[in-house]
Amino acid sequence: xxxxxxAQLIGTSLLxxxxxxxxxxxxxxxAVLAPVTAAVSGGLxxxxxxxxxxRDRPAEALPILKDARWLTVGLGTVGAGVMLGVPxxxxxxxxxxxxxxxxxxxxxxxxLQVLLFSAGSGANGMLIALGHSRLVLRSSLSSTAVEIIxxxxxxxxxxxxxxxxxxxVSTALALTVSNVLLLRIPDLAGQSLxxxxxxxREILRMAKVxxxxxxxxxIKFTVMGGVTYAAARTGADGGAAHAILISLEGFLGLVGxxxxxxxxxxxxxxxxPGEVRRLNRAALAITAAGLLAGGLMLLFLGEVVLGLFTSxxxxxxxxxxxxxxxxxxxxxxxxxIVMSWSLMGLKRSTWSLGSAGAGYGVLAxxxxxxxxxxxxxxxxxxxxxxxxxxxxMQTVGFMRHSARVGSALEASRx
Numbered sequence: 423x424x425x426x427x428x429a430q431l432i433g434t435s436l437l438x439x440x441x442x443x444x445x446x447x448x449x450x451x452x453a454v455l456a457p458v459t460a461a462v463s464g465g466l467x468x469x470x471x472x473x474x475x476x477r478d479r480p481a482e483a484l485p486i487l488k489d490a491r492w493l494t495v496g497l498g499t500v501g502a503g504v505m506l507g508v509p510x511x512x513x514x515x516x517x518x519x520x521x522x523x524x525x526x527x528x529x530x531x532x533x534l535q536v537l538l539f540s541a542g543s544g545a546n547g548m549l550i551a552l553g554h555s556r557l558v559l560r561s562s563l564s565s566t567a568v569e570i571i572x573x574x575x576x577x578x579x580x581x582x583x584x585x586x587x588x589x590x591v592s593t594a595l596a597l598t599v600s601n602v603l604l605l606r607i608p609d610l611a612g613q614s615l616x617x618x619x620x621x622x623r624e625i626l627r628m629a630k631v632x633x634x635x636x637x638x639x640x641i642k643f644t645v646m647g648g649v650t651y652a653a654a655r656t657g658a659d660g661g662a663a664h665a666i667l668i669s670l671e672g673f674l675g676l677v678g679x680x681x682x683x684x685x686x687x688x689x690x691x692x693x694x695p696g697e698v699r700r701l702n703r704a705a706l707a708i709t710a711a712g713l714l715a716g717g718l719m720l721l722f723l724g725e726v727v728l729g730l731f732t733s734x735x736x737x738x739x740x741x742x743x744x745x746x747x748x749x750x751x752x753x754x755x756x757x758x759i760v761m762s763w764s765l766m767g768l769k770r771s772t773w774s775l776g777s778a779g780a781g782y783g784v785l786a787x788x789x790x791x792x793x794x795x796x797x798x799x800x801x802x803x804x805x806x807x808x809x810x811x812x813x814x815m816q817t818v819g820f821m822r823h824s825a826r827v828g829s830a831l832e833a834s835r836x
Contacts, residue, residue, distance in 0.1 A: 445661075721746065
């Protein structure tokens with residue numbers, strides 16, 4: 423997981439040193455790309471509990487992947503249309519004209535990336551659920567190496583257009599490698615990944631888990647996109663500082679995001695409340711340890727780290743003051759992600775949807791007044807408070823649903 427985030431950090435750094443307005447424009451496009459990609463990813467994540475049950479029978483898992491892709495192609499087609507509307511969204515949101523002028527071909531490049539991602543994704547998730555997570559490293563490293571080379575080559579001359587090209591090419595390579603590796607599993611050799619005829623009943627069964635997860639992520643990243651636009655309305659400096667902080671949060675959350683992908687199939691196979699809760703506690707412990715270590719590193723080396731992303735003294739000062747809030751937000755947000763994926767392993771993703779609706783609903787109402795009254799600092803206080811609320815609600819849901827694991831298993835056997 424770190425490979426892709428490293429590439430994102432390099433892209434942010436290159437744009438930050440090139441022009442503050444370009445970094446702000448890329449942050450705005452990314453703010454729209456995040457919920458769009460999340461919608462597709464959520465549909466794919468719904469297949470994890472079903473594939474986990476087929477670990478010893480990989481051939482039975484392949485039709486599940488095909489069902490998931492029928493779901494994500496529809497989501498991706500809508501998402502690509504949304505990406506094409508990024509300049510209009512930014513204009514309506516009151517983004518400064520100098521930032522609007524930087525978009526160029528980036529929305530089109532990102533729309534193509536979304537279509538490609540929706541049609542070919544899921545192989546890495548299936549490899550993890552089947553116990554072949556080491557193979558994921560190959561596709562991640564190869565695609566990230568290409569993306570970094572393209573970023574270093576294209577961004578100095580093309581700006582944010584270069585970042586779009588790098589992302590599109592690296593996505594194509596990652597999908598190609600991951601799908602080839604999937605078909606090298608002995609039981610899948612010679613199989614076709616073409617979706618074939620849709621199976622409505624199976625797609626609907628998976629959608630009951632995947633669609634709430636997809637909706638949860640769409641709510642989260644749509645509101646987070648709104649936060650980015652609220653930051654941009656404080657000025658190009660505020661938008662750039664926010665972009666750097668969000669990129670660093672992604673880096674801090676690497677441990678948690680990797681852990682949840684590994685623990686979800688295990689929770690799906692767990693046979694008792696005690697086993698489910700032990701797995702969840704282990705995931706929370708690893709995530710919290712990683713976040714605390716990363717947060718302390720940022721607090722001690724903040725100015726040095728932030729200097730890698732910008733040479734603008736105003737942007738640097740804005741971001742530096744907010745590092746303690748970033749550390750708290752990263753910890754609570756990633757612990758909430760662990761709880762959300764644990765609920766998905768229990769096939770109870772609707773509780774995550776309700777928690778996200780409440781927490782991010784409060785944030786949506788608070789972000790504009792907070793930014794207007796207290797600037798970027800007020801925005802990050804509101805962001806942190808919403809993550810604490812979501813974590814609390816998801817913890818209650820997990821304790822409630824994990825207590826029913828044994829009875830649910832017996833009911834499914836009957």
